[in-house]
Amino acid sequence: MGKAVKPENFAASGINTVRTWITNSVNTGIFEEASPQKWILSNASYDTGTRRSGRRSVRGGARGTFLTLQKVPVRNASYYNAFVWLRTDGSFNGTAAVQVTLYRTDGSTQTLTGNTVGSGSGWTKSSINFSTSASGKTVDFVDYKVTVLSGGSGSVWADDAGLYECNSNYSVKVDANYLWQPSLEEWNPSQLRLMPMWRLEKRFTDYDAQGITQQLCIYDFKLWDNGFYSNYINDNWWDINSQASKQADMALRYLVARFGHYRSLFAYELTNEMDPNWSQERMSWIKDKADYIHSIDPYGHMVTNSYWNSPACSRFEQLSSMDLNEQHYYMMDEAKSSQLPMWGNLSSGVSIDTNSSNARSGKKSLRLSGGTQKGTVFLKPSAPYTFKFWAKPQSAVDGRIREYDETGRQLSSRQVRANAGSSYTQQSLAFTTASATASVDVEFYSSGTAWVDD
Structure with missing residues (x-):
């Protein structure tokens, strides 16, 4: 939460929206820390x-x-x-x-x-x-x-x-303790951090004046299922009947009551980068929290959720309680040189070879040295596809297609092999997805050294 973004920093068309984390952050996190604040x-x-x-x-x-x-x-x-x-x-x-x-x-x-x-x-x-x-x-x-x-x-x-x-003779106290975590407890679920709340309110005020909206990212999927309320209460965060879930509702109620009236509030984002694989428990949790926010928000703000690396499972996307879904793609750039579009983090034994002599086209290729690299693609069911790639293997390269349904259950596995050779050859595999297919993993593997391109 640094200096407020100015309208000229955004495109002239469309809605100007920033995404604000209110979890898992020292400056902006409104929830408990491992030890009381300050x-x-x-x-x-x-x-x-x-x-x-x-x-x-x-x-x-x-x-x-x-x-x-x-x-x-x-x-x-x-x-x-x-x-x-x-x-x-x-x-x-x-x-x-x-x-x-x-x-x-x-x-x-x-x-x-x-x-x-x-x-x-x-x-x-x-x-x-x-x-x-x-x-x-x-x-x-x-x-x-x-x-x-x-x-x-x-x-x-x-x-x-x-x-x-x-009051002036100290006979009456205002029922509000000025101290954070006065009982010195760890992760006390009955309290929120007021100083980040004040910073957040300042942003709402600034953005109101500047024509900018913000989306509140409330929980961090990777942390909240094994910490914070669940850790304190010792129950299951994703169980909508648990005490941890009820405590989450209290926090949501406070957020809506305090910030819901600001014109600069765009949407409530339930979690950051939830696992897109299907889970009935997480589906129930998403529906429960989205329905609860809708029931208490008189201004009708949108509720969203984000999923890591790829589109969410189709059943998440079809949930009527959600107004929109977010897909987070991590692309290759100067800060994440070990990542590729769609492929994400490169696995052990896999690297980007920048020696153009090892590329079939362009300047780079994927180098396998006893490693496996895979990426997930969401496909249509009962539809024809062709999987093609070029390989220059010192050792054989296997190209694999693994099909999964929306629950994450593997339906099939197909493979095409490029045998060892000194130059690039193209491999091709035609297939038709099953009627229950939701996604496929595209995978390359070599026990030795090989290059894959195009």
Whole structure:
């Protein structure tokens, strides 16, 4: 999420749309990270054996600040209460407390300290009330800290931190904790990252003014089936009846409620690069999430999904709950020199030979050195095709066609061989796809060295 793209950066015709990731990213990811955002641990560690609530706390003991959340935004001329729950063992020989450092626009700072907790204490609340009011000075943000003030041996545990805005006599708190992950839990599914949300909202505002729309890429297929909500709740992310799936609905509800009214929202993209092979479980998940967004979005935005390398399985494409499907092709360029159109990443023992003397035409050929290379092509069922290629093999080259139905089940395998020789010869294989064919893998293999072209 860098500088906003300007309209002149896009083509004059058509819709101007950018794709914005809100998952698997430090700056723009709205979901949990492996550890709470910006919590800094110094001479401290997470402890799952001792905690006041949840699954863990932070354990320190050495003198100095051992837990910090930096630059928490606050409002000027307002009243706040900061606190943390502390516990110490009998060998702890000092005191510990919550602290807040106020940063003012004139460059001055002020550190305030709450009531202290000493040796052998059960869970005790260290708390401080403070105001951001100061004559002629504005407070923009604070550092929240938990500090061992004296001593330096033994252990002190911190859990369930808080920073709340209050009324002027601190008798009433606004029910919104300013701290990220205040219970210090890992992947707490009940919270989203507000700072990336603010950045995202700024983009919506900028794009509204500039006539640009954005598509929100919500989940990353490669990560979400074995982490995040599933990891925390310990169930199946793709099961629409699971708790992880219900938690996903809560996140979708928040996104639609907060950003759905922006004119610059183009579409919701459910996942980035889902496996295009057929799966009833994933099909049910796509339908469930798309139907849910449609049911709660009064503005009727489109819902889409993307699939890696090739068109999605035909059954995914025919799902009526989806407004459009995306196909991601990875082409050869300076940044991905090991990739070819349709073929994707080159396998072990396969390379691009730039010696034009080994090419049949042009300057490049595919060199096999005891390797196999394949690519997937989606074909019509019950239709005639001809597979042709030119080969110059020092060792024999097999060209293979493997047919698959829409569930990924292999239907047939065909092969044509180019025997060893010193020059290029053309091989040809005519075939008719089966009535259930959805795709074929085109594959080349040589146990030795060979070149394939055209």
